[in-house]
Amino acid sequence: MAKRTFGTNPWTKPGATSAPPTKVIARPRRTAEVQAYLPEFFRGMAVTMKHFFKNTKEMVLGQKPDPVIESLNDGVTTISYPEERRPYAERFRGLHRLTLRDDGSPRCVACLCCSTACPAQCIHIEAGEYEEGDPRRGYERYPKTFVIDELRCVFCGFCVEACPCDAIRMDTGMHATPYDSREQFIYRKDLLTEFTGRDGSRKTANPRHEPGDPTHPGLTREQGEH
Numbered sequence: 001m002a003k004r005t006f007g008t009n010p011w012t013k014p015g016a017t018s019a020p021p022t023k024v025i026a027r028p029r030r031t032a033e034v035q036a037y038l039p040e041f042f043r044g045m046a047v048t049m050k051h052f053f054k055n056t057k058e059m060v061l062g063q064k065p066d067p068v069i070e071s072l073n074d075g076v077t078t079i080s081y082p083e084e085r086r087p088y089a090e091r092f093r094g095l096h097r098l099t100l101r102d103d104g105s106p107r108c109v110a111c112l113c114c115s116t117a118c119p120a121q122c123i124h125i126e127a128g129e130y131e132e133g134d135p136r137r138g139y140e141r142y143p144k145t146f147v148i149d150e151l152r153c154v155f156c157g158f159c160v161e162a163c164p165c166d167a168i169r170m171d172t173g174m175h176a177t178p179y180d181s182r183e184q185f186i187y188r189k190d191l192l193t194e195f196t197g198r199d200g201s202r203k204t205a206n207p208r209h210e211p212g213d214p215t216h217p218g219l220t221r222e223q224g225e226h
Contacts, residue, residue, distance in 0.1 A: 093170040097195035099204040107167035109140040114159035122152035146189040
């Protein structure tokens with residue numbers, strides 16, 4: 001068993017017997033050209049002006065490379081928004097719109113499926129009943145108020161999937177405009193019906209069979225009496 005020696009620190013290394021040799025590094029020689037920085041400055045400005053005039057000529061003559069297809073090419077490949085916009089995919093979920101029927105009214109029946117499925121709770125609907133004598137009274141309702149808060153929306157598309165009438169869509173191909181007040185992000189029914197799809201239509205390709213039509217799958221009042 002090793003005998004412990006008092007008065008020494010076991011956690012320190014023993015001192016070196018001799019100092020290591022010192023390596024002397026010579027100071028680099030700087031000429032007057034290097035110390036003035038002027039030659040390198042002019043070289044850098046020459047490269048800058050070369051790209052400046054080249055890029056300016058391409059933009060004036062319309063020879064600018066395509067920022068999407070030729071993004072890795074030489075030249076200016078930035079997208080000059082909003083004059084230039086990156087093409088969105090066909091399934092891009094943009095701003096909402098309400099589709100219309102043949103008579104110009106919204107296809108929404110105020111079933112509240114979209115507002116129920118919305119995880120952000122950004123859709124508010126107030127349902128209303130049709131007047132007496134209207135063939136749609138008792139079968140469906142209409143939205144007296146339809147409001148979407150685009151600031152709270154997470155653009156998940158759940159509202160589009162939940163709608164049984166294909167009344168709400170996100171195929172406008174537009175994203176929210178950077179407004180300067182919160183009130184401008186509150187989209188109401190009149191504004192939602194003004195938006196169009198990418199094809200410019202306010203309707204939908206899915207057919208809708210109204211009550212009373214021969215192709216209507218449900219029962220009418222006359223059929224339900226007997």
